Amino acid sequence: MRFATGLFLCCALGATPSTHAAETVNDITQLNPIVVDQVARPTTLEQIVKRVAEHPGPIAIGGGRYSMGGQTATEHALQIDMRGFDRVLGFSxxxxxxxxxxxxxxxxxxxxxxxxxxxxxxxxxxxxxTVGGALSVNAHGRYVGYGPLVTSVKSIKLVLADGQVVEASPQSNADLFYGAIGGYGGLGVIVEATLRLSDNVRLLRSFEEMPLGDYRSYFLDRIEHNPKVILHNAVLYPDQYQTLRAVSYSQTDLPLTVKERLTPLDQNYWKEQKALKVVSQWPGGKALRQEVIDPLVLKKPQVSWRNHEASLDVRELEPDSRSKRTYVLQEYFVPTDQLESFVQEMGATLRAHRVNVINLSIRHAKADPGTLLAWAKTDVFALVLYYQQSTAEAERAAVREWTRALVDSAIKRGGSYYLPYQIHATPQQFRAAYPRAGEFLALKARVDPHNKFRNKLWDAYGSDNQGK
Incomplete structure:
Protein backbone atom coordinates (compact mmCIF):
# COMPACT_ATOMS: atom_id res chain seq x y z
CA MET A 1 0.00 0.00 0.00
CA ARG A 2 1.09 3.56 -0.59
CA PHE A 3 0.63 5.98 2.26
CA ALA A 4 0.74 9.77 2.09
CA THR A 5 -0.27 12.62 4.33
CA GLY A 6 -1.75 15.87 3.13
CA LEU A 7 1.82 17.10 2.65
CA PHE A 8 2.43 14.75 -0.28
CA LEU A 9 1.27 15.31 -3.83
CA CYS A 10 -0.71 12.63 -5.65
CA CYS A 11 0.35 11.31 -9.02
CA ALA A 12 0.84 13.81 -11.79
CA LEU A 13 -2.25 15.58 -13.06
CA GLY A 14 -3.49 14.26 -16.34
CA ALA A 15 -2.01 10.79 -15.86
CA THR A 16 -4.10 8.14 -17.53
CA PRO A 17 -5.64 5.52 -15.25
CA SER A 18 -5.05 1.87 -16.05
CA THR A 19 -8.02 0.70 -18.14
CA HIS A 20 -8.80 -2.77 -19.41
CA ALA A 21 -11.58 -3.66 -21.84
CA ALA A 22 -14.27 -6.36 -21.59
CA GLU A 23 -13.44 -8.01 -18.27
CA THR A 24 -15.53 -10.42 -16.24
CA VAL A 25 -16.10 -9.13 -12.72
CA ASN A 26 -17.07 -11.57 -9.98
CA ASP A 27 -17.32 -11.61 -6.19
CA ILE A 28 -15.91 -13.88 -3.51
CA THR A 29 -18.73 -16.45 -3.91
CA GLN A 30 -17.97 -16.89 -7.64
CA LEU A 31 -21.74 -17.00 -8.22
CA ASN A 32 -22.12 -13.69 -10.08
CA PRO A 33 -19.84 -13.32 -13.13
CA ILE A 34 -20.66 -10.05 -14.92
CA VAL A 35 -19.04 -8.90 -18.15
CA VAL A 36 -18.29 -5.19 -18.06
CA ASP A 37 -17.08 -3.15 -21.02
CA GLN A 38 -14.13 -1.59 -19.21
CA VAL A 39 -12.37 -1.64 -15.84
CA ALA A 40 -10.60 1.58 -14.81
CA ARG A 41 -8.07 1.49 -12.00
CA PRO A 42 -7.50 5.10 -10.99
CA THR A 43 -4.81 6.31 -8.64
CA THR A 44 -5.71 10.03 -8.52
CA LEU A 45 -8.83 12.05 -7.85
CA GLU A 46 -8.42 13.81 -11.18
CA GLN A 47 -8.65 10.52 -13.02
CA ILE A 48 -11.88 9.60 -11.24
CA VAL A 49 -13.44 12.99 -11.94
CA LYS A 50 -12.51 12.80 -15.61
CA ARG A 51 -13.87 9.30 -16.12
CA VAL A 52 -17.13 10.03 -14.31
CA ALA A 53 -17.74 13.35 -16.09
CA GLU A 54 -16.96 12.02 -19.56
CA HIS A 55 -18.42 8.52 -19.47
CA PRO A 56 -22.10 8.50 -20.52
CA GLY A 57 -22.85 5.50 -18.31
CA PRO A 58 -23.43 3.08 -16.81
CA ILE A 59 -20.72 3.26 -14.14
CA ALA A 60 -20.26 0.76 -11.30
CA ILE A 61 -17.86 1.00 -8.37
CA GLY A 62 -15.83 -1.87 -6.93
CA GLY A 63 -13.53 -2.44 -3.99
CA GLY A 64 -12.55 -5.72 -2.37
CA ARG A 65 -15.50 -7.50 -4.04
CA TYR A 66 -16.72 -9.15 -0.84
CA SER A 67 -20.33 -8.25 -1.58
CA MET A 68 -22.16 -11.30 -2.85
CA GLY A 69 -24.81 -10.29 -5.37
CA GLY A 70 -23.37 -8.08 -8.10
CA GLN A 71 -23.36 -4.86 -6.08
CA THR A 72 -20.10 -3.79 -7.76
CA ALA A 73 -21.00 -4.29 -11.42
CA THR A 74 -23.62 -4.43 -14.14
CA GLU A 75 -23.46 -5.54 -17.75
CA HIS A 76 -21.69 -3.22 -20.22
CA ALA A 77 -20.61 -0.82 -17.48
CA LEU A 78 -17.41 1.02 -16.86
CA GLN A 79 -16.32 -0.42 -13.53
CA ILE A 80 -14.12 1.83 -11.43
CA ASP A 81 -11.88 -0.46 -9.38
CA MET A 82 -10.91 1.66 -6.38
CA ARG A 83 -8.23 -0.58 -4.88
CA GLY A 84 -5.33 1.53 -6.21
CA PHE A 85 -6.80 4.70 -4.69
CA ASP A 86 -5.60 3.80 -1.23
CA ARG A 87 -3.66 6.54 0.55
CA VAL A 88 -3.75 8.08 3.98
CA LEU A 89 -4.37 11.79 3.40
CA GLY A 90 -4.38 13.15 6.91
CA PHE A 91 -4.01 11.98 10.49
CA SER A 92 -4.29 13.51 13.96
CA THR A 130 -11.84 -1.64 1.65
CA VAL A 131 -13.00 1.35 3.66
CA GLY A 132 -15.07 2.56 0.70
CA GLY A 133 -16.85 -0.77 0.39
CA ALA A 134 -17.67 -0.76 4.09
CA LEU A 135 -19.02 2.80 3.82
CA SER A 136 -21.14 1.86 0.83
CA VAL A 137 -22.83 -0.96 2.75
CA ASN A 138 -22.81 0.90 6.10
CA ALA A 139 -21.10 -2.03 7.77
CA HIS A 140 -21.17 -2.95 11.42
CA GLY A 141 -19.32 -5.35 13.69
CA ARG A 142 -19.15 -6.67 17.23
CA TYR A 143 -18.58 -3.30 18.91
CA VAL A 144 -20.73 -2.91 22.03
CA GLY A 145 -22.61 0.36 22.33
CA TYR A 146 -22.20 1.20 18.66
CA GLY A 147 -24.33 0.74 15.60
CA PRO A 148 -23.59 1.13 11.90
CA LEU A 149 -20.31 2.50 10.58
CA VAL A 150 -21.85 5.88 9.75
CA THR A 151 -21.74 6.83 13.44
CA SER A 152 -17.92 6.94 13.34
CA VAL A 153 -17.69 8.96 10.11
CA LYS A 154 -16.99 12.68 10.43
CA SER A 155 -17.26 13.52 6.73
CA ILE A 156 -16.89 12.18 3.21
CA LYS A 157 -16.15 13.56 -0.24
CA LEU A 158 -18.20 12.39 -3.19
CA VAL A 159 -17.81 12.66 -6.97
CA LEU A 160 -21.26 13.18 -8.48
CA ALA A 161 -22.44 12.17 -11.95
CA ASP A 162 -21.41 15.49 -13.53
CA GLY A 163 -17.89 15.26 -12.08
CA GLN A 164 -18.55 17.72 -9.26
CA VAL A 165 -16.68 16.97 -6.03
CA VAL A 166 -18.73 17.71 -2.91
CA GLU A 167 -18.04 17.34 0.79
CA ALA A 168 -20.80 15.87 2.90
CA SER A 169 -21.26 15.51 6.65
CA PRO A 170 -24.13 15.56 9.14
CA GLN A 171 -23.81 19.36 9.12
CA SER A 172 -23.25 20.01 5.39
CA ASN A 173 -24.97 18.28 2.46
CA ALA A 174 -26.48 15.94 5.01
CA ASP A 175 -28.77 14.39 2.40
CA LEU A 176 -25.75 13.20 0.43
CA PHE A 177 -23.95 12.05 3.59
CA TYR A 178 -26.87 9.94 4.77
CA GLY A 179 -27.59 8.78 1.22
CA ALA A 180 -24.11 7.81 0.05
CA ILE A 181 -23.21 5.92 3.24
CA GLY A 182 -25.19 2.73 2.86
CA GLY A 183 -26.10 3.77 -0.68
CA TYR A 184 -24.24 1.03 -2.58
CA GLY A 185 -22.65 3.37 -5.09
CA GLY A 186 -25.97 4.72 -6.28
CA LEU A 187 -25.25 8.43 -5.79
CA GLY A 188 -21.61 8.77 -6.76
CA VAL A 189 -18.06 7.74 -5.98
CA ILE A 190 -16.90 8.15 -2.40
CA VAL A 191 -13.33 9.48 -2.79
CA GLU A 192 -12.42 10.47 0.76
CA ALA A 193 -13.53 9.70 4.31
CA THR A 194 -12.59 11.11 7.69
CA LEU A 195 -13.08 8.59 10.50
CA ARG A 196 -13.05 8.92 14.27
CA LEU A 197 -10.69 6.54 16.02
CA SER A 198 -10.57 4.87 19.45
CA ASP A 199 -7.83 3.72 21.81
CA ASN A 200 -6.08 0.43 21.27
CA VAL A 201 -6.45 -1.52 24.53
CA ARG A 202 -5.81 -5.01 25.84
CA LEU A 203 -8.80 -7.35 25.66
CA LEU A 204 -9.56 -10.41 27.79
CA ARG A 205 -11.70 -13.02 26.08
CA SER A 206 -14.42 -14.73 28.10
CA PHE A 207 -17.48 -16.81 27.27
CA GLU A 208 -20.66 -18.23 28.74
CA GLU A 209 -22.92 -20.99 27.47
CA MET A 210 -26.67 -20.58 27.87
CA PRO A 211 -30.07 -21.27 26.32
CA LEU A 212 -31.30 -18.78 23.76
CA GLY A 213 -34.15 -17.85 26.10
CA ASP A 214 -31.66 -16.43 28.64
CA TYR A 215 -29.55 -14.46 26.20
CA ARG A 216 -31.55 -11.26 25.73
CA SER A 217 -31.72 -10.47 29.46
CA TYR A 218 -28.07 -11.50 29.83
CA PHE A 219 -27.01 -9.07 27.13
CA LEU A 220 -29.18 -6.17 28.31
CA ASP A 221 -28.21 -6.60 31.98
CA ARG A 222 -24.54 -7.53 31.79
CA ILE A 223 -23.13 -6.51 28.41
CA GLU A 224 -24.87 -3.55 26.79
CA HIS A 225 -23.98 -0.93 29.43
CA ASN A 226 -20.73 -2.45 30.68
CA PRO A 227 -17.99 0.05 29.68
CA LYS A 228 -15.32 -2.65 29.92
CA VAL A 229 -16.83 -4.83 27.18
CA ILE A 230 -15.51 -3.73 23.79
CA LEU A 231 -16.49 -6.63 21.51
CA HIS A 232 -19.27 -9.17 21.88
CA ASN A 233 -21.16 -11.74 19.86
CA ALA A 234 -22.93 -15.04 20.42
CA VAL A 235 -22.67 -18.25 18.41
CA LEU A 236 -26.06 -19.95 18.06
CA TYR A 237 -25.72 -23.62 17.19
CA PRO A 238 -27.64 -25.38 14.39
CA ASP A 239 -29.90 -27.20 13.76
CA GLN A 240 -32.09 -26.49 16.80
CA TYR A 241 -30.78 -22.93 17.44
CA GLN A 242 -31.58 -23.10 21.14
CA THR A 243 -28.08 -23.19 22.67
CA LEU A 244 -25.43 -20.51 22.31
CA ARG A 245 -22.05 -19.39 23.51
CA ALA A 246 -21.75 -15.68 24.25
CA VAL A 247 -18.19 -14.43 23.68
CA SER A 248 -16.97 -11.09 25.08
CA TYR A 249 -13.70 -9.16 24.83
CA SER A 250 -13.28 -6.84 27.83
CA GLN A 251 -10.68 -4.20 28.59
CA THR A 252 -8.04 -5.53 30.97
CA ASP A 253 -4.61 -4.88 32.46
CA LEU A 254 -3.67 -8.55 32.47
CA PRO A 255 -0.48 -9.56 30.61
CA LEU A 256 -0.79 -10.46 26.96
CA THR A 257 -1.02 -14.08 25.85
CA VAL A 258 -0.98 -13.02 22.17
CA LYS A 259 2.16 -11.02 21.54
CA GLU A 260 1.49 -9.80 18.00
CA ARG A 261 -0.13 -6.37 17.86
CA LEU A 262 -1.86 -7.19 14.55
CA THR A 263 -2.86 -10.48 12.97
CA PRO A 264 0.17 -11.52 10.88
CA LEU A 265 -0.35 -11.14 7.14
CA ASP A 266 1.47 -14.41 6.45
CA GLN A 267 -0.42 -16.52 8.98
CA ASN A 268 -1.35 -20.06 7.94
CA TYR A 269 -5.02 -21.01 8.36
CA TRP A 270 -4.94 -24.72 7.57
CA LYS A 271 -6.44 -25.61 10.98
CA GLU A 272 -9.35 -23.18 10.56
CA GLN A 273 -9.94 -24.32 6.99
CA LYS A 274 -9.87 -27.97 8.05
CA ALA A 275 -12.39 -27.23 10.80
CA LEU A 276 -14.61 -25.47 8.24
CA LYS A 277 -14.58 -28.57 6.06
CA VAL A 278 -15.40 -30.81 9.04
CA VAL A 279 -18.33 -28.65 10.12
CA SER A 280 -19.75 -28.26 6.62
CA GLN A 281 -19.19 -31.72 5.16
CA TRP A 282 -18.68 -34.39 7.82
CA PRO A 283 -21.61 -36.30 9.35
CA GLY A 284 -21.86 -35.00 12.89
CA GLY A 285 -19.55 -32.12 12.09
CA LYS A 286 -21.82 -29.47 13.60
CA ALA A 287 -22.17 -31.40 16.87
CA LEU A 288 -18.40 -31.87 16.94
CA ARG A 289 -17.94 -28.12 16.69
CA GLN A 290 -20.43 -27.38 19.48
CA GLU A 291 -19.23 -30.08 21.86
CA VAL A 292 -15.49 -30.31 21.14
CA ILE A 293 -13.94 -27.69 18.84
CA ASP A 294 -15.40 -24.47 20.31
CA PRO A 295 -14.93 -25.51 23.97
CA LEU A 296 -11.29 -26.34 23.29
CA VAL A 297 -10.63 -23.07 21.46
CA LEU A 298 -12.41 -20.85 23.98
CA LYS A 299 -11.08 -22.61 27.08
CA LYS A 300 -7.56 -21.43 26.33
CA PRO A 301 -7.01 -18.06 28.09
CA GLN A 302 -6.49 -15.16 25.71
CA VAL A 303 -5.45 -11.56 26.24
CA SER A 304 -4.75 -9.68 23.02
CA TRP A 305 -4.67 -6.17 21.65
CA ARG A 306 -7.89 -4.74 20.29
CA ASN A 307 -6.12 -4.22 16.96
CA HIS A 308 -5.18 -7.88 16.83
CA GLU A 309 -8.79 -8.98 17.21
CA ALA A 310 -9.91 -6.31 14.73
CA SER A 311 -7.42 -7.36 12.03
CA LEU A 312 -8.75 -10.85 11.36
CA ASP A 313 -8.07 -12.24 7.88
CA VAL A 314 -10.98 -13.60 5.85
CA ARG A 315 -8.64 -16.24 4.43
CA GLU A 316 -9.46 -18.35 7.47
CA LEU A 317 -12.92 -18.88 5.93
CA GLU A 318 -11.77 -19.62 2.38
CA PRO A 319 -12.37 -23.19 1.12
CA ASP A 320 -10.06 -25.14 -1.19
CA SER A 321 -12.40 -24.56 -4.13
CA ARG A 322 -15.70 -22.85 -4.90
CA SER A 323 -16.38 -24.59 -8.22
CA LYS A 324 -19.05 -27.05 -7.02
CA ARG A 325 -20.03 -25.58 -3.67
CA THR A 326 -19.49 -22.16 -2.18
CA TYR A 327 -19.93 -20.35 1.12
CA VAL A 328 -22.32 -17.43 1.34
CA LEU A 329 -23.51 -14.89 3.92
CA GLN A 330 -26.92 -13.48 4.73
CA GLU A 331 -27.96 -11.19 7.58
CA TYR A 332 -31.21 -10.26 9.24
CA PHE A 333 -32.04 -7.55 11.77
CA VAL A 334 -34.89 -7.63 14.29
CA PRO A 335 -35.85 -5.37 17.21
CA THR A 336 -34.35 -6.73 20.42
CA ASP A 337 -37.67 -7.96 21.84
CA GLN A 338 -38.27 -10.05 18.70
CA LEU A 339 -35.11 -12.16 18.91
CA GLU A 340 -36.56 -15.41 20.24
CA SER A 341 -39.63 -15.50 18.00
CA PHE A 342 -37.57 -14.71 14.90
CA VAL A 343 -35.00 -17.39 15.68
CA GLN A 344 -37.77 -19.94 16.21
CA GLU A 345 -39.25 -19.21 12.78
CA MET A 346 -35.83 -18.91 11.17
CA GLY A 347 -34.79 -22.31 12.52
CA ALA A 348 -37.96 -23.95 11.22
CA THR A 349 -37.36 -22.47 7.75
CA LEU A 350 -33.71 -23.52 7.63
CA ARG A 351 -34.52 -27.06 8.75
CA ALA A 352 -37.41 -27.40 6.32
CA HIS A 353 -35.12 -26.47 3.42
CA ARG A 354 -32.17 -28.49 4.77
CA VAL A 355 -29.86 -25.50 4.62
CA ASN A 356 -26.26 -26.42 5.41
CA VAL A 357 -25.68 -23.74 8.06
CA ILE A 358 -22.05 -23.38 9.07
CA ASN A 359 -22.42 -20.53 11.56
CA LEU A 360 -25.14 -18.30 12.98
CA SER A 361 -23.82 -15.34 14.94
CA ILE A 362 -25.79 -12.83 16.99
CA ARG A 363 -24.56 -9.24 17.31
CA HIS A 364 -26.22 -6.11 18.69
CA ALA A 365 -26.39 -2.69 17.01
CA LYS A 366 -27.70 0.66 18.13
CA ALA A 367 -30.25 2.44 15.96
CA ASP A 368 -29.09 4.15 12.78
CA PRO A 369 -28.79 7.96 13.11
CA GLY A 370 -30.49 8.71 9.79
CA THR A 371 -29.16 6.97 6.68
CA LEU A 372 -31.81 6.68 3.99
CA LEU A 373 -31.27 2.95 3.64
CA ALA A 374 -31.02 2.20 7.35
CA TRP A 375 -31.05 -1.47 8.29
CA ALA A 376 -31.37 -0.63 12.00
CA LYS A 377 -34.42 1.57 12.43
CA THR A 378 -34.33 0.75 16.16
CA ASP A 379 -31.80 -1.02 18.37
CA VAL A 380 -31.54 -4.47 16.84
CA PHE A 381 -30.07 -7.90 17.15
CA ALA A 382 -28.33 -8.91 13.94
CA LEU A 383 -28.27 -12.55 12.92
CA VAL A 384 -25.38 -13.31 10.58
CA LEU A 385 -25.97 -16.54 8.67
CA TYR A 386 -23.03 -18.32 7.02
CA TYR A 387 -24.00 -21.32 4.93
CA GLN A 388 -22.84 -23.60 2.14
CA GLN A 389 -24.69 -23.99 -1.14
CA SER A 390 -24.17 -25.77 -4.43
CA THR A 391 -23.32 -23.62 -7.43
CA ALA A 392 -25.90 -25.49 -9.56
CA GLU A 393 -28.80 -23.44 -10.91
CA ALA A 394 -31.40 -25.60 -9.12
CA GLU A 395 -29.78 -24.81 -5.79
CA ARG A 396 -29.86 -21.09 -6.50
CA ALA A 397 -33.62 -21.29 -7.04
CA ALA A 398 -34.01 -23.15 -3.75
CA VAL A 399 -31.98 -20.52 -1.91
CA ARG A 400 -34.21 -17.81 -3.36
CA GLU A 401 -37.29 -19.54 -1.90
CA TRP A 402 -36.08 -19.83 1.69
CA THR A 403 -34.38 -16.43 1.59
CA ARG A 404 -37.68 -14.74 0.77
CA ALA A 405 -39.31 -16.63 3.63
CA LEU A 406 -36.68 -15.31 6.07
CA VAL A 407 -37.06 -11.77 4.71
CA ASP A 408 -40.80 -11.97 5.37
CA SER A 409 -40.12 -13.24 8.90
CA ALA A 410 -37.91 -10.24 9.65
CA ILE A 411 -40.25 -7.69 8.04
CA LYS A 412 -43.34 -8.81 9.94
CA ARG A 413 -41.42 -8.24 13.18
CA GLY A 414 -40.43 -4.71 12.23
CA GLY A 415 -36.97 -5.79 11.10
CA SER A 416 -34.94 -5.85 7.93
CA TYR A 417 -32.39 -7.81 5.93
CA TYR A 418 -28.94 -6.78 4.71
CA LEU A 419 -28.40 -5.70 1.10
CA PRO A 420 -24.76 -6.71 0.30
CA TYR A 421 -25.71 -10.32 -0.35
CA GLN A 422 -27.48 -12.31 -3.07
CA ILE A 423 -30.35 -10.31 -4.52
CA HIS A 424 -33.26 -12.66 -3.87
CA ALA A 425 -35.77 -10.35 -2.16
CA THR A 426 -38.61 -9.00 -4.27
CA PRO A 427 -38.98 -5.26 -4.93
CA GLN A 428 -41.98 -5.30 -2.57
CA GLN A 429 -39.85 -6.85 0.19
CA PHE A 430 -37.11 -4.31 -0.44
CA ARG A 431 -39.51 -1.39 -0.03
CA ALA A 432 -41.04 -2.93 3.11
CA ALA A 433 -37.65 -3.46 4.73
CA TYR A 434 -36.32 -0.07 3.61
CA PRO A 435 -39.26 2.34 3.87
CA ARG A 436 -37.12 5.39 3.00
CA ALA A 437 -36.02 3.86 -0.30
CA GLY A 438 -38.32 6.27 -2.12
CA GLU A 439 -36.43 9.21 -0.61
CA PHE A 440 -33.14 7.66 -1.68
CA LEU A 441 -34.34 7.14 -5.24
CA ALA A 442 -35.67 10.71 -5.39
CA LEU A 443 -32.25 11.98 -4.28
CA LYS A 444 -30.59 9.76 -6.85
CA ALA A 445 -32.86 11.15 -9.59
CA ARG A 446 -31.80 14.66 -8.59
CA VAL A 447 -28.02 14.15 -8.44
CA ASP A 448 -27.80 11.37 -11.06
CA PRO A 449 -30.64 12.23 -13.46
CA HIS A 450 -29.40 9.91 -16.22
CA ASN A 451 -28.99 6.92 -13.87
CA LYS A 452 -25.27 6.76 -14.54
CA PHE A 453 -24.35 4.94 -11.31
CA ARG A 454 -25.62 1.40 -11.61
CA ASN A 455 -25.04 -2.14 -10.39
CA LYS A 456 -27.13 -5.27 -10.03
CA LEU A 457 -28.68 -3.99 -6.79
CA TRP A 458 -30.00 -0.85 -8.45
CA ASP A 459 -30.93 -2.78 -11.57
CA ALA A 460 -33.22 -4.82 -9.30
CA TYR A 461 -34.59 -2.10 -7.01
CA GLY A 462 -34.09 1.16 -8.87
CA SER A 463 -36.82 3.49 -10.04
CA ASP A 464 -37.70 1.35 -13.08
CA ASN A 465 -38.68 -1.53 -10.80
CA GLN A 466 -40.66 0.35 -8.19
CA GLY A 467 -44.24 -0.85 -8.04
CA LYS A 468 -43.53 -4.15 -9.84
Missing part, protein backbone atom coordinates in the same frame (compact mmCIF):
# COMPACT_ATOMS: atom_id res chain seq x y z
CA UNK A 93 -3.32 11.45 16.98
CA UNK A 94 -4.46 14.26 19.25
CA UNK A 95 -7.96 14.42 17.74
CA UNK A 96 -8.11 10.66 17.04
CA UNK A 97 -9.03 11.17 13.39
CA UNK A 98 -7.78 9.83 10.10
CA UNK A 99 -8.62 10.81 6.52
CA UNK A 100 -8.19 8.15 3.84
CA UNK A 101 -8.89 7.37 0.23
CA UNK A 102 -11.57 4.67 0.07
CA UNK A 103 -9.53 1.99 -1.71
CA UNK A 104 -7.41 1.45 1.39
CA UNK A 105 -8.11 -1.77 3.28
CA UNK A 106 -8.91 -1.72 6.96
CA UNK A 107 -5.79 -3.82 7.52
CA UNK A 108 -3.57 -1.18 5.88
CA UNK A 109 -5.28 1.54 7.90
CA UNK A 110 -4.64 -0.46 11.08
CA UNK A 111 -0.96 -0.79 10.21
CA UNK A 112 -0.78 3.01 9.99
CA UNK A 113 -2.53 3.81 13.30
CA UNK A 114 -1.29 0.93 15.48
CA UNK A 115 2.07 2.56 16.33
CA UNK A 116 0.07 5.46 17.80
CA UNK A 117 -1.96 3.10 20.06
CA UNK A 118 -5.17 3.90 18.20
CA UNK A 119 -7.80 1.58 16.79
CA UNK A 120 -10.73 1.66 14.38
CA UNK A 121 -13.93 2.61 16.23
CA UNK A 122 -16.34 0.51 14.13
CA UNK A 123 -15.71 -2.00 11.38
CA UNK A 124 -16.79 -5.45 10.27
CA UNK A 125 -15.10 -8.53 11.76
CA UNK A 126 -12.53 -8.99 8.97
CA UNK A 127 -9.96 -6.44 7.84
CA UNK A 128 -9.48 -7.40 4.18
CA UNK A 129 -12.30 -5.17 2.93
Missing amino acids: REHKEITVQPGITWRALQSFIDPYDLSVSIMQSYANF
